[in-house]
Amino acid sequence: MEIIEKKQPTFYFIGVTTKQSSIMKVFPLWMRDLGREDVVIEGWDCKIHDEPEKYREAVAQIKFDPLSLGALVTTHKIDLLNAARDMFDYLDPYAEITGEISSISKRDGRLEGHAKDPITSGLSLDAIIGEDYFGRTGGEVLSFGAGGSAIATFLHLANKQDKADRPDVFTFVNRSQGRLDHAQEMISKLDTDIRVNYIQNSDPAVNNQIMAKLPPKSIVINATGMGKDTPGSPVTWDGLFPQDGIAWEFNYRGELDFLHQARAQVDSRNVTVEDGWLYFIHGWTQVIAQVLHFDLTPALLEKLEQTAETVRSGS
Ligand SMILES: NC(=O)c1ccc[n+]([C@@H]2O[C@H](COP(=O)([O-])OP(=O)(O)OC[C@H]3O[C@@H](n4cnc5c(N)ncnc54)[C@H](OP(=O)(O)O)[C@@H]3O)[C@@H](O)[C@H]2O)c1
Structure with a gap:
């Protein structure tokens, strides 16, 4: 499996039709708010119930490439964990209970999986x-x-x-x-x-x-x-x-x-x-905070919410 050496810090969105999501517009604005304009988002589309190898490939990219920082996972939360559980150094208690992960991140060289949905x-x-x-x-x-x-x-x-x-x-x-x-x-x-x-x-x-x-x-x-x-x-x-x-x-x-x-x-x-707009905001901000390691204070969340609202209303 080939690991791509990224030139820029990269946050992956592992889904099915990732290009259509509002997050593609919101993410760069949030990075500006966070002073992290160096971080880019990249969609990683898999088929529903894809081959286990495809999921392992996505996880390996994050695990082994230093500038691949982490990912938010939709749709494949259970299939991805089933395929690549052995590649993680830590799973949070909700991931253990539910058998799924929505967040992939790295801390001190360890690969971590979290189930953020609860x-x-x-x-x-x-x-x-x-x-x-x-x-x-x-x-x-x-x-x-x-x-x-x-x-x-x-x-x-x-x-x-x-x-x-x-x-x-x-x-x-x-x-x-x-x-x-x-x-x-x-x-x-x-x-x-x-x-x-x-x-x-x-x-x-x-x-x-x-x-x-x-x-x-x-x-x-x-x-x-x-x-x-x-x-x-x-x-x-x-x-x-x-x-x-x-x-x-x-x-x-x-x-x-x-x-x-x-x-x-x-x-x-x-x-x-x-x-589900608020759910969308919480879902994304929780995972981004986990991957980029920042404290999501109420004031910061409010700012990110306001920024996202400008995209939602099309302004
Ligand atoms: N706003 C947000 O950020 C946010 C966050 C999370 C989820 N969501 C949305 O919430 C929805 C559910 O997400 P999920 O992750 O829970 O999906 P999921 O795991 O696929 O669950 C959907 C469930 O609904 C069942 N279902 C489908 N049609 C039904 C019907 N007519 N009557 C009763 N049950 C029915 C399915 O049953 P089968 O077993 O028969 O397929 C399946 O168990 C998705 O559309 C997702 O986009 C939004």
Whole structure:
């Protein structure tokens, strides 16, 4: 496997269609904010479920080339770790629990892998609901989708120290049974008092019924990728969002049908609607801070958020 000797510090984005992501525009502006204009971003596209060798090649490039600093990994988080686990000197506890990594970085010559999703989805959720949300409201959480980001969100809540920050009930609804089994196996090893339901379903009409049974102020998440990666929404336009509840769409671009369905009930059912922009910001800034070794203070995060907003609004 050939290692390319980079002439400039390089941060990789390992994904599928990396050129289309907003990060390609945002990254150079963030490097300017950070005084690190010497660092460039480079997309590294792999096919979905690519050959293990392809993942090992990407990891080797970072491990052995001094100016290849690290990477953010999407889509291939599990496959990459399965293919290249032996190449890492350290994996963080979330990577060990979930069997996936979203961050590759180097420290003192050691190659490190981190699963940042429980932190980044958690930071986003905390910003949406504030403290003691479940103690205050008695709401539950319903997640359409039981993939990596849905499980990460569950882990974040399960790790909350204060009971008022943990829901009594968290329900996963997923199209394939396999993902539910995987989630159940992982969660069964945790010591948690959250009651977890695992429902196999892909019929939107049934999803409407599941959603209608939620208590008021519950949180409904679209973690299926529907409305961006695939067309449609997990629910129909007849589906009733929880009264005074929260609808959280994990994506921020695409058709976002689920988001629009929820927005249609802002007045009639007092639904608060959130998209995935903040999740995107937290996801990227956490990994960049890990790779470039800087302290992501609240003031710095705010600055980076403002810079990203200029790209989002097209200005
Ligand atoms: N804003 C951000 O920065 C951010 C961060 C993380 C994730 N996301 C987005 O969130 C979405 C999920 O990410 P992920 O990493 O969790 O993906 P993932 O691991 O592929 O999980 C998606 C899950 O949704 C399930 N699903 C698909 N259609 C369904 C339906 N109609 N009903 C029920 N379940 C359905 C899939 O089931 P199968 O097993 O049947 O395929 C899969 O388990 C993606 O679109 C991603 O772009 C955004």
